Amino acid sequence: MRSFLGVVGGAALVLALAAAPAGAAEGADQDFTIQDSRIKESSGIAASHAHPGIYWTHNDQDAPLIYGVDSRTGDTVATLTMKGVGTPRDMEAISVGPDGDIYVGDIGDNKDGTWDHVWIYRFPEPKQLRNQTVTAKQYDVKYADGPRNAEALMVHPKTGRVYIASKNENTGGLYAGPERLSTSGTNVFRRIGDVPWVTDGAFSPDGERLLLRGYFSAKEYAWKDGRLDGDGRSVGAPFQGQAESATYTTDGAAMMFGSEGLNSGVVRVDRPEAERPSEKAPGASPTKDSGGATGGTPEERGNFTLGVIVLGTATALVIGGKRLLRRR
Numbered sequence: 001m002r003s004f005l006g007v008v009g010g011a012a013l014v015l016a017l018a019a020a021p022a023g024a025a026e027g028a029d030q031d032f033t034i035q036d037s038r039i040k041e042s043s044g045i046a047a048s049h050a051h052p053g054i055y056w057t058h059n060d061q062d063a064p065l066i067y068g069v070d071s072r073t074g075d076t077v078a079t080l081t082m083k084g085v086g087t088p089r090d091m092e093a094i095s096v097g098p099d100g101d102i103y104v105g106d107i108g109d110n111k112d113g114t115w116d117h118v119w120i121y122r123f124p125e126p127k128q129l130r131n132q133t134v135t136a137k138q139y140d141v142k143y144a145d146g147p148r149n150a151e152a153l154m155v156h157p158k159t160g161r162v163y164i165a166s167k168n169e170n171t172g173g174l175y176a177g178p179e180r181l182s183t184s185g186t187n188v189f190r191r192i193g194d195v196p197w198v199t200d201g202a203f204s205p206d207g208e209r210l211l212l213r214g215y216f217s218a219k220e221y222a223w224k225d226g227r228l229d230g231d232g233r234s235v236g237a238p239f240q241g242q243a244e245s246a247t248y249t250t251d252g253a254a255m256m257f258g259s260e261g262l263n264s265g266v267v268r269v270d271r272p273e274a275e276r277p278s279e280k281a282p283g284a285s286p287t288k289d290s291g292g293a294t295g296g297t298p299e300e301r302g303n304f305t306l307g308v309i310v311l312g313t314a315t316a317l318v319i320g321g322k323r324l325l326r327r328r
Contacts, residue, residue, distance in 0.1 A: 032074045
């Protein structure tokens with residue numbers, strides 16, 4: 001009997017491992033819950049470039065603090081205190097640029113677009129994950145068409161250009177900053193298009209997509225020649241109490257959506273397989289995204305097939321074991 005149970009238990013273990021998605025053993029870049037009681041208003045999120053599985057976030061508050069959260073555990077593994085900047089007013093967004101610098105958007109305006117300028121902070125991403133003070137540059141920002149409220153700041157992963165999406169009108173605006181930010185004068189952001197009312201955004205790692213989310217929905221737009229290309233397509237953003245943040249995993253395979261609140265959750269949403277050309281062989285036919293055995297990468301389909309085989313074997317062992325016991 002013990003031998004029989006051992007076989008069934010082993011089969012079940014193999015089934016669990018076979019069915020698990022790639023990378024699940026490490027547990028990084030999956031759904032997680034922020035455990036730090038200091039993080040009560042996570043308003044922006046960005047995947048670390050230097051530390052796999054770590055996500056940078058911050059409160060919507062007046063303290064110059066940035067938190068590094070491990071997506072495997074939800075624990076804070078680094079607290080960064082920015083120096084060289086004034087007292088933040090309304091930090092709403094965070095992004096990591098191609099230069100490895102972290103950009104923080106103090107771009108919210110709780111007075112509905114009446115502040116004559118807002119700020120962007122920038123500092124190199126730390127090489128070590130520990131509590132430390134970082135020296136940040138501060139950039140003054142104005143909009144060419146007057147003050148406005150905003151919560152989304154995106155740094156293009158190829159050009160390094162900074163973009164802001166506003167939210168103090170029925171149709172928000174997408175604004176492009178100068179080619180290079182300057183600490184010596186005002187950086188004027190100019191409107192280059194209309195976007196929905198959004199709370200956060202991010203560029204895909206290859207720079208070919210722009211993700212923008214609001215409280216109830218999210219869209220992913222094609223990006224070409226420094227502008228939106230088309231009307232975008234809806235993505236399956238989760239419903240969250242106060243949907244405030246969005247970013248991509250560093251491999252571009254999925255989007256991560258976060259919200260404000262104590263012990264808030266961050267939810268992973270995989271991109272449709274047809275939108276991940278780097279994972280397909282040249283000339284391969286698009287796979288279905290219905291969750292069936294024909295969908296997913298070859299590795300995922302192999303895992304599915306192996307899982308079916310193991311499940312069948314385990315079922316046969318259980319049935320056979322029951323018959324053997326009845327004979328006794």
